[in-house]
Amino acid sequence: MGKVIAVANQKGGVGKSTTVINLAAFLGSRDRKVLCIDLDAQGNVTSGFGIMKKTVKFSSYDLLIGRASVQEAAVYTEFENVSVVPSTSALAGAEIEIVDLEGRLRRLRMQILSCRHEYDFIFIDCPPSLSLVTLNGLVAADSVIIPLQCEFFSLEGLSQLDQIIRHVKSNENPSLEIEGLLFTMFDPRLNVTGQVVNEVKKAFPNQVFETTIPRNVRLSEAPSYGMPVMYYDKNSKGAEAYARLGMEILGEKYEEKPKKKFSLGIKKKK
Numbered sequence: 001m002g003k004v005i006a007v008a009n010q011k012g013g014v015g016k017s018t019t020v021i022n023l024a025a026f027l028g029s030r031d032r033k034v035l036c037i038d039l040d041a042q043g044n045v046t047s048g049f050g051i052m053k054k055t056v057k058f059s060s061y062d063l064l065i066g067r068a069s070v071q072e073a074a075v076y077t078e079f080e081n082v083s084v085v086p087s088t089s090a091l092a093g094a095e096i097e098i099v100d101l102e103g104r105l106r107r108l109r110m111q112i113l114s115c116r117h118e119y120d121f122i123f124i125d126c127p128p129s130l131s132l133v134t135l136n137g138l139v140a141a142d143s144v145i146i147p148l149q150c151e152f153f154s155l156e157g158l159s160q161l162d163q164i165i166r167h168v169k170s171n172e173n174p175s176l177e178i179e180g181l182l183f184t185m186f187d188p189r190l191n192v193t194g195q196v197v198n199e200v201k202k203a204f205p206n207q208v209f210e211t212t213i214p215r216n217v218r219l220s221e222a223p224s225y226g227m228p229v230m231y232y233d234k235n236s237k238g239a240e241a242y243a244r245l246g247m248e249i250l251g252e253k254y255e256e257k258p259k260k261k262f263s264l265g266i267k268k269k270k
Contacts, residue, residue: 002035002119004112005179006141011157012128015147015184015213017044018223020125022238025228026246028081032120035074037063037108038087039137040127046086049077050226053088061090064098064107064136070115079228095132104132105172109140130164138168143179147213148200150183150193158200178207182245186212211245214238
């Protein structure tokens with residue numbers, strides 16, 4: 001039975017889609033069968049895996065309104081063991097359409113129940129809002145990864161998201177847990193970074209990932225080529241960070257790669 005993980009934060013630009021893309025790719029490379037469900041109308045996960053939106057027959061919008069199943073909508077990618085239920089601009093109007101449908105909060109959950117045995121991991125990329133679509137993602141999930149930037153506005157949004165997660169757990173999905181809080185675009189040189197990390201760890205003890213995701217040029221470049229960073233530049237700091245995160249989620253130890261020793265070509269005197 002596959003584990004369903006929602007990646008959520010109502011604040012945009014914090015690395016939700018980047019986390020889904022690169023975590024899925026790494027786990028796929030470790031022989032885990034992975035499905036990504038793109039619930040964001042911007043479709044960053046879709047394009048990040050090189051899927052052309054114009055060629056998509058069914059999307060996550062079709063899942064929510066009941067027009068297609070996961071099996072019909074899932075697109076195989078060229079990356080090992082990773083499939084994607086893509087997103088298109090049609091998803092932007094889903095809120096209005098599903099509000100009057102039966103079981104409006106459980107539309108995605110019911111779809112996933114029919115296929116979760118086929119995957120080891122199912123990642124849900126939630127939109128940057130606390131909308132009906134995001135609630136569908138939380139109701140369908142076993143746990144939530146919350147990406148955070150180290151800035152004080154993140155703390156305000158985190159409190160609000162935590163309240164929503166608690167509400168969903170109490171009323172719709174009693175098994176929902178926080179998988180972990182993930183610091184993204186991490187820069188230890190800034191004073192605010194340490195302050196925010198300390199505040200978050202006080203509020204969420206034992207729920208913060210040891211792994212942090214640094215600011216990395218290769219990580220930001222990879223989506224424009226339609227590939228995860230490990231396929232774009234496997235030796236980059238971004239690829240290493242998501243490999244560490246993947247191993248942390250698997251509960252396995254990350255093995256450090258031996259660093260190359262550089263010689264200046266100066267011979268020692270005998």
